[in-house]
Amino acid sequence: MIAANLKNARAGVLSMALALGQQCVLCFQSSAQPPASGAQAPDVAPHPDSAIAFDQIDRLLLYGQSPPPIDSFAADAATIASLQALKTDVPGKGSRGARTATNILVSSALNLVPIAGPLIAGAASNAMGAAEQAANRHAWEEHHAAVARFISAGTLSRFAFSNSWLRCERGHEVTIIKPDQGLTFILDTAKKTVQTIDVRTSPETIEVDTTATLPPSLAGKPVTERLPDATIAGLTVHGYRTIGTIELKQSLGWCNAGPHPVIQVEYVTDLPDPQPAVDLPAAQGLADGCSPSSAASYQKAGLLVLYRATTTDPDTPKSVSVMFERGNIRRLNEGDAAFFSVPEGFSKEQ
């Protein structure tokens, strides 16, 4: 049972990771997969003084779409709320497939665009008869447009941090992590079920990377300029725009090998970030437009970012922007303790 729980947790981590960005990945890795004894496990404990909650929208903008202006969180959240879930024929078995169908859909869609999607669609239509082609092409185009709208609108997640505890909510899935107790709870709010992972009794799980990924490098020195201070969600933020070019020796995420001009805009508050600061090489931060690395600030270490958009190959048809924006930022108080508990009425997932 423990092994099955870990397996399911892992599936949830992977599927959510693609859509939620690195912050959720880091948080989940901290306890859904217990660190190896003696491993150089990342220090993922939230900032001890930060009892804070915020909502986050992660977006992938394709085909030259520009990132939205800052402080448009409310409008973007309303757009997400207005979209209906996409229908899909994603193969799956039993409840596990159904439980993560939406995540699989979004993950699949992200995997298909922007480079492979048209290619696969083209290869499929070439294989069909002429009569079938017209009808199917129309269906494909509609499907791709729907997927693009869905991805472009983004996904909304709700985070809360308190006393090293984390709560992450996305759709019907809520994950509560209490590192000091070695406990992780994964709730399905639609089915009212909960999986509990106790790292003290689970077998040690070690994550390894068996790929020889060549890290991105910089072509020339990036230039960062200060942007005028602004206001997001009623908070003063400090803006930065970095322009540079990354060089990829092999494909990374949505980017092929080769040089890629990048524009990265970040707005950061004076509030402490509940996640630890990161010290990434500049090239890796600028490669967020290909494959996001972190949601921590690249400009003001340790402070909370409210907006970051990284655009790769700007002003070209290949342009891709990966961005996140945050809103509903609020301090937590003692009355929010229930946030980090499993609500009554939830049964153990079989």
Place this chain on the structure above:
Amino acid sequence: MRQKHTLIAIVAVLSTCPLIAQMATWKPGDTLIYEHVTQTQISGGHLPPQAYAPQPPATSSLRVTITSLDPDGTALTHVVIDRPFPEKEIASKLGGGPLAAARNNVILSSSRKTWEEQNRYKEFDARLTPEGALLAAIDNTPQHTTEGMSPAQLRDQMVAEVQSPEYQAKLAANEFDGTFRLPNAVALSCGKRKSIAPGDFWRVTSKADGAAYDVTVSGKQSYRGRDVIVLDSKSHAEHPNISADTEATVYYDPQAHLIVGAHSVTNSDVQATGMKSTTTSDLNLKQ
């Protein structure tokens, strides 16, 4: 205060000693040679009868030459895969009779030429990590756009691509990656353990593909002249139409941080076609 700093510095140096010793082990020009023997037997499904005939094992020699060293202890390597022409196996299937020798020579010569053409360009770069994992750098994304191409243009491009040295090298790198995937995962997990003792059990998850391996230390022994730990691994993969179970034994030298050998048996079941297959793989460090 100074004494405290000195003590900290000594502790820091001591704690990194194993890594430094490992880093100093390799130098450019050093070579590792692995032999890989694999054999697949299929059953079920609706394939032509000859597909079910016992296949001879395929043997490859994997030569890994250190080209340079990274400061973090990773060795950059160049890998060349050599697959000897299986002359005996092919000759044993040729018929006898009058004039057979001359005819068989022609067939063998032609087969050899085709074999050698198919096995050219099997070389690529890889990294040998401080834990002994051999990781090939693979980029499988399409390098050409096919948008707007007619089926004929698409076919021509595909034919040209698969005949290119780059494509053949990519195939070889993928083959190498598949051969080492399981022992690499086990070796990397060993590198993250504080201690390893018979009876220890842990689970390894692969960041790349989400695969999970349940690893048990079954003992210590001498294997191919080295003191190794023996690690048993079980894994299960489930895809929409295919499921596969793999049981493996990995022989790992914890002192030299090297994969010395790996034996695995994978049973696959393609539900859509009813075909089942059993693949046996033996990987051994020869030098």
